[in-house]
Amino acid sequence: MTQDYGLGIWGDSNFIIENGKVCLNTQSKPAIIDLVENIRSQGYRGPLLLRFPHLIQKQIESLYSSFKQARDEIDYGGSFNAVYPLKVNQYPGFVKNLTELGEPYNYGLEAGSKAELLLAMVYVKLGSPITVNGFKDRELINMGFIASEMGHNITITIEGLDELESIIHTAKERFAPKPNIGLRIRLHSVGSGIWAKSGGINSKFGLTATELIEAVHLLKQSNLIEYFTMIHFHIGSQISEINSLKKALNEAGNIYAELRKMGAKNLKAINLGGGLAIEYSQFKGHQDRNYTLKEYANDVVFVLQGISKQKNEPEPDIFVESGRYISASHAVLVAPVLELFSQEYTESKLNLKDQNPPLVSELYDLYKSIKSSTAIEYLHDAISHLDSILTLFDLGYVDLQDRSNSEILAHLIVKKAIFLLGNSEYSDLLKIQSEIQERYLVNFSIFQSLPDFWGIKQNFPIMPLHKLDQRPTLSASIWDITCDSDGEISFDATKNPLFLHDVDVEKEPYFLGFFLVGAYQEVLGMKHNLFTHPTEATIKISNDGKFEITNILESQTILDILDDLDYNIVEIRDMLAERIENSVLVDEKQKKHILGELYLFLNDNGYLKTVR
Numbered sequence: 001m002t003q004d005y006g007l008g009i010w011g012d013s014n015f016i017i018e019n020g021k022v023c024l025n026t027q028s029k030p031a032i033i034d035l036v037e038n039i040r041s042q043g044y045r046g047p048l049l050l051r052f053p054h055l056i057q058k059q060i061e062s063l064y065s066s067f068k069q070a071r072d073e074i075d076y077g078g079s080f081n082a083v084y085p086l087k088v089n090q091y092p093g094f095v096k097n098l099t100e101l102g103e104p105y106n107y108g109l110e111a112g113s114k115a116e117l118l119l120a121m122v123y124v125k126l127g128s129p130i131t132v133n134g135f136k137d138r139e140l141i142n143m144g145f146i147a148s149e150m151g152h153n154i155t156i157t158i159e160g161l162d163e164l165e166s167i168i169h170t171a172k173e174r175f176a177p178k179p180n181i182g183l184r185i186r187l188h189s190v191g192s193g194i195w196a197k198s199g200g201i202n203s204k205f206g207l208t209a210t211e212l213i214e215a216v217h218l219l220k221q222s223n224l225i226e227y228f229t230m231i232h233f234h235i236g237s238q239i240s241e242i243n244s245l246k247k248a249l250n251e252a253g254n255i256y257a258e259l260r261k262m263g264a265k266n267l268k269a270i271n272l273g274g275g276l277a278i279e280y281s282q283f284k285g286h287q288d289r290n291y292t293l294k295e296y297a298n299d300v301v302f303v304l305q306g307i308s309k310q311k312n313e314p315e316p317d318i319f320v321e322s323g324r325y326i327s328a329s330h331a332v333l334v335a336p337v338l339e340l341f342s343q344e345y346t347e348s349k350l351n352l353k354d355q356n357p358p359l360v361s362e363l364y365d366l367y368k369s370i371k372s373s374t375a376i377e378y379l380h381d382a383i384s385h386l387d388s389i390l391t392l393f394d395l396g397y398v399d400l401q402d403r404s405n406s407e408i409l410a411h412l413i414v415k416k417a418i419f420l421l422g423n424s425e426y427s428d429l430l431k432i433q434s435e436i437q438e439r440y441l442v443n444f445s446i447f448q449s450l451p452d453f454w455g456i457k458q459n460f461p462i463m464p465l466h467k468l469d470q471r472p473t474l475s476a477s478i479w480d481i482t483c484d485s486d487g488e489i490s491f492d493a494t495k496n497p498l499f500l501h502d503v504d505v506e507k508e509p510y511f512l513g514f515f516l517v518g519a520y521q522e523v524l525g526m527k528h529n530l531f532t533h534p535t536e537a538t539i540k541i542s543n544d545g546k547f548e549i550t551n552i553l554e555s556q557t558i559l560d561i562l563d564d565l566d567y568n569i570v571e572i573r574d575m576l577a578e579r580i581e582n583s584v585l586v587d588e589k590q591k592k593h594i595l596g597e598l599y600l601f602l603n604d605n606g607y608l609k610t611v612r
């Protein structure tokens with residue numbers, strides 16, 4: 001029995017397993033582990049973030065082709081447009097690929113702050129859409145006007161009437177052309193999933209029915225109604241049930257028609273925001289969403305066409321702001337396993353006495369005589385014996401050596417039992433593993449690289465990148481290298497265990513891949529323990545199937561990290577030099593040597609650098 005770690009559920013045909021390795025599902029099928037070895041052979045250590053632009057391209061294409069197909073099928077009159085919400089991933093390694101690959105589609109960007117708007121003004125092709133959401137001050141609105149004066153096709157979406165007043169005021173002072181105006185509507189229908197707070201009547205954002213009517217009056221009064229072109233909503237990220245989107249669309253479609261009837265003659269677009277979900281689950285029966293992109297696209301055009309016909313209004317242009325869907329799959333985090341905690345328990349470390357306490361002797365007999373037929377029984381005995389020994393130790397009846405021998409023997413029995421049951425039914429193995437989990441220490445930081453796991457218990461698919469032609473025998477929990485007890489990914493050992501391989505990492509390397517980390521994780525990542533954004537590399541696949549490793553960007557150096565925290569770098573260097581100078585050392589050569597060592601550390605990144 002081998003495992004595919006749910007690749008068929010979350011993988012979307014992006015990867016395949018060949019010769020025991022996870023490979024890109026492209027013409028030449030490079031194995032991820034070989035790419036990693038290539039990068040590491042250039043001296044890079046620690047975790048690696050790999051970017052795959054061909055997977056960005058795939059998502060863009062599938063989004064456009066699904067909507068094209070859906071529109072063609074029912075002869076939908078409005079156009080389809082997409083903008084990428086920068087908040088989901090603002091890193092240049094992603095954004096530059098997106099804008100380049102999106103150019104043939106007039107792909108735009110969505111900005112939610114001044115910094116993001118500036119990025120959009122630089123990287124969006126003139127004419128492709130820019131939308132601006134979120135709370136705005138006069139300065140941000142002014143920047144929106146500058147973008148349109150530059151020639152950008154920009155829509156500023158108003159979240160409240162005060163913002164509309166700022167726009168009216170600014171419009172009087174600025175030049176032509178002017179940005180388009182969007183209104184964010186407050187829906188009474190709510191989204192689903194953890195992020196549902198973005199929608200609904202108590203939402204942080206959007207205009208109520210009363211405010212919408214007032215906004216149209218204000219726009220008419222100030223002669224700006226011709227610039228009002230779009231209504232916008234966003235019911236939350238990772239929409240798990242398609243029904244909540246349909247409800248929101250029905251409401252938005254009717255608002256669109258009503259506002260047009262009130263005289264908003266240039267209102268021609270509905271912006272659905274983001275929320276298109278992706279499948280993160282690697283376990284059967286735990287799927288995150290109940291719909292496909294095809295169904296999403298079909299529902300959107302069908303609902304909007306129905307309302308338009310009923311209310312006799314033109315079918316609106318459709319805008320989406322999908323972030324997660326476009327970017328999640330493009331990035332894979334690869335991290336080396338540093339240690340299996342139980343590996344310190346070897347027979348050579350046993351130090352039995354001439355006279356051992358009976359429980360220890362018994363453990364030794366169990367270890368020597370265990371067979372397949374007795375494996376499970378002995379395993380249970382071993383666990384309960386160890387438990388008793390630990391109690392005896394607490395009461396002072398056995399000594400530290402007895403305890404050490406017992407711990408070693410119990411672990412050896414577990415290992416032997418797993419080995420003996422290696423070819424038996426999975427359910428037997430499961431039974432043992434529900435009692436014992438192996439802890440894998442992995443060279444990465446959960447806080448930096450999977451912050452949503454820490455913050456909102458979002459799961460990401462995890463699997464070894466190699467050895468997939470061998471049966472994994474250890475039910476695992478994953479520990480990162482921060483010294484925080486939250487730095488652990490545990491798995492329900494009875495329901496959804498993650499089985500990993502029993503490897504001696506001193507002898508051979510073992511790498512884990514963390515998939516679908518391209519959305520939200522990078523910029524939300526925290527520098528807990530001062531571990532920074534990992535070393536990254538971009539893997540470009542050319543048309544003939546060849547791959548090229550480009551843009552290797554090493555993780556920040558320790559000096560840069562400290563600089564980011566506003567430490568005075570010069571002071572830090574001087575203090576170190578001064579302390580060495582005034583130390584007990586007398587030999588000038590030794591002092592120089594030590595200082596040299598320290599400076600090397602300062603200019604290196606802070607992840608663990610083991611050979612493996």
Ligand SMILES: *Cc1c(COP(=O)(O)O)cnc(C)c1O
Nearest residue numbers: 234237238274275321322323324
């Ligand atoms: C966050 C956000 C998005 C992106 O949502 P995804 O679920 O990542 O697609 C789109 N629009 C707005 C207004 C947002 O706040």
